[in-house]
Amino acid sequence: MVDALPSVDTIWEWLECVPDPEIPVVSVVDIGVVRDVAREGGKTIVSITPTYSGCPATSVISFEIEKELRSRGLQDFELRRKLSPAWTSDWISQAALAKLEAYGIAPPSAAGGPSRCPRCQSQDLERISQFGSTPCKAQWRCRACLEPFDYFKCI
Amino acid sequence: MQQDALFEYLLRLGDNTLVLGHRVSEWCGHAPALEEDIALANVALDLIGQTQLWLGLAGEVEGTGRSADYLAMLRDVWDFRNVLLVEQPNGDFGQTIMRQFLFDLWHVLVLDALQASSNTQVAEIAEKALKEARYHLERSSDTVIGLGDGTVESHDRMQAALDLLWPYIGEFFEPDAIDLAAQENGVGPDLSRLEAAYREQLDRVLKQACLTAPTDFFAHKGGKTGFRHSEHLGHLLTQMQWLQRAYPGASW
Numbered sequence: 001m002v003d004a005l006p007s008v009d010t011i012w013e014w015l016e017c018v019p020d021p022e023i024p025v026v027s028v029v030d031i032g033v034v035r036d037v038a039r040e041g042g043k044t045i046v047s048i049t050p051t052y053s054g055c056p057a058t059s060v061i062s063f064e065i066e067k068e069l070r071s072r073g074l075q076d077f078e079l080r081r082k083l084s085p086a087w088t089s090d091w092i093s094q095a096a097l098a099k100l101e102a103y104g105i106a107p108p109s110a111a112g113g114p115s116r117c118p119r120c121q122s123q124d125l126e127r128i129s130q131f132g133s134t135p136c137k138a139q140w141r142c143r144a145c146l147e148p149f150d151y152f153k154c155i
Numbered sequence: 156m157q158q159d160a161l162f163e164y165l166l167r168l169g170d171n172t173l174v175l176g177h178r179v180s181e182w183c184g185h186a187p188a189l190e191e192d193i194a195l196a197n198v199a200l201d202l203i204g205q206t207q208l209w210l211g212l213a214g215e216v217e218g219t220g221r222s223a224d225y226l227a228m229l230r231d232v233w234d235f236r237n238v239l240l241v242e243q244p245n246g247d248f249g250q251t252i253m254r255q256f257l258f259d260l261w262h263v264l265v266l267d268a269l270q271a272s273s274n275t276q277v278a279e280i281a282e283k284a285l286k287e288a289r290y291h292l293e294r295s296s297d298t299v300i301g302l303g304d305g306t307v308e309s310h311d312r313m314q315a316a317l318d319l320l321w322p323y324i325g326e327f328f329e330p331d332a333i334d335l336a337a338q339e340n341g342v343g344p345d346l347s348r349l350e351a352a353y354r355e356q357l358d359r360v361l362k363q364a365c366l367t368a369p370t371d372f373f374a375h376k377g378g379k380t381g382f383r384h385s386e387h388l389g390h391l392l393t394q395m396q397w398l399q400r401a402y403p404g405a406s407w
């Protein structure tokens with residue numbers, strides 16, 4: 001019996017099943033931390049970039065990816081850290097931006113702040129803190145519904 | 156660049172972020188407002204993350220198998236190469252924010268320059284860290300302005316913090332053999348050019364903050380060369396390193 005090596009596209013599909021450990025509604029591919037899947041001989045190389053240098057989710061992400069690939073039967077692979085180009089919130093996919101908002105996290109915006117409240121869509125907003133519950137988020141509040149919410153920082 | 160000089164240069168970068176990151180983390184659970192607590196903890200986290208990159212590379216360059224963790228947790232005070240500014244105690248919140256601002260301003264300038272480093276790994280770490288440092292600077296300069304141009308009480312405290320920390324700025328820009336070797340090899344920037352940009356931006360923020368820069372240019376030195384750290388660093392290390400000292404090799 002010959003075990004055919006899964007295609008690079010198949011591996012991308014598998015990786016799309018790995019949720020972000022801190023925002024489980026989006027995958028590690030959606031959030032843009034998986035930069036590349038390539039082959040070196042029979043070995044699969046997955047390049048991963050951290051969102052923030054100190055983000056504790058980075059090691060969890062590597063662990064989850066490794067677990068996923070092993071559970072699919074892939075043996076010969078390597079996860080490589082890729083620092084450059086540095087991660088940017090521009091790499092979050094369009095579909096993921098909508099998922100973030102539905103989850104209650106305002107997606108990043110080039111204007112430097114959320115465009116509307118993820119709950120009631122009001123544009124009457126105020127910043128509470130430039131930082132939030134994780135390195136990638138800031139704290140904002142809606143003046144209409146009075147709810148605080150996370151805003152995904154634009155970097 | 157000679158391997159040992161590059162190692163020293165990387166230690167400086169990593170020890171600055173390590174020591175300041177630890178200092179800032181001392182606020183966790185003690186800041187004057189919850190939002191500030193979260194902000195300080197996040198800044199500390201970014202700095203510790205950058206430390207892993209710098210000291211990780213330092214260990215690679217040294218080539219004797221010392222990891223970032225080893226360099227952080229098992230070196231003694233005289234082996235640290237951070238500038239004296241970052242080891243200074245937190246003081247009140249104003250003093251912490253002033254120290255952060257004086258550091259962030261330097262940090263952004265140096266990382267921006269290091270993006271063009273002839274050493275690709277240095278350039279890549281700088282590119283990553285710069286985004287975080289810019290965010291820190293935005294916050295610390297806004298807060299310096301808010302408190303300096305705030306109440307009489309907050310203004311006086313910020314002025315006192317500036318007066319206290321002022322003599323620690325000079326060490327950033329005083330080049331020694333390591334800095335010059337880095338500059339000659341295109342690894343690091345020309346510090347005198349950096350200083351001009353620093354002083355100009357500093358003046359602008361201080362003016363907005365209604366604060367007066369001292370006119371004395373005396374500078375405390377000896378941190379980045381490791382020649383003479385202040386007494387505060389040893390105390391910081393006893394707290395930061397106690398676990399590895401008490402239980403060598405402990406991990407989870």
Ligand SMILES: [Zn+2]
Nearest residue numbers: 117120142145
């Ligand atoms: Zn709302």
